[in-house]
Amino acid sequence: MNSCKQSFFVDKQEYEATNIIACPLPRCQNSWCRSCNHLIDQNGPPHSCDGTAELRHLMGQRGWKYCPGCQTPAEKVDGCNHMTCTSPGCNTHFCYLCGKAIVRSVKRQEIKDALSRHYRSCRMFEDIPDLPVPP
Structure with missing residues (x-):
């Protein structure tokens, strides 16, 4: 107003x-x-x-990124770059780093295989800085 x-x-x-x-x-x-x-x-x-x-x-x-399957906004808070869309019925798994769809499935083995293929060329985790060495 x-x-x-x-x-x-x-x-x-x-x-x-x-x-x-x-x-x-x-x-x-x-x-x-x-x-x-x-x-x-x-x-x-x-x-x-x-x-x-x-x-x-x-x-x-x-x-923030959009789900490549349904365009629902997504925010990565922590953890790996593997994202699972939270929109009902979408079932898209995608990479937050590159934004590409990995697989659209609910079958555990299909998801596991697709993730393995995708993360051979993309990073599942961000670079973790070296921890200081204790004296």
Whole structure:
């Protein structure tokens, strides 16, 4: 919602000509979307009423990936680069490092074999820094 509590008149033609409304008051820096009435961050990504542009921007900033099977966003918190999509029915196993689908299966042996093939050429774990040697 618009956080500006002042009122002002807007020319109807100007209002209909744009999707982003900027408050014309001198001390107010607010802008909002005419379609969804959400406040727009002027320093943020381009606005989309459904949030897809903002999510895409956030994922790029954080380095998050999409499941190559269904495009569900995924974030690796720790552990190996083998990811299993959490979206119901997707069953895609993919590599977080390279983003490629490894296999789409629920069969344990198929998954194991596909992982073995994939990680011959890709790293399952990130490089672990050497621990300091005790004196």
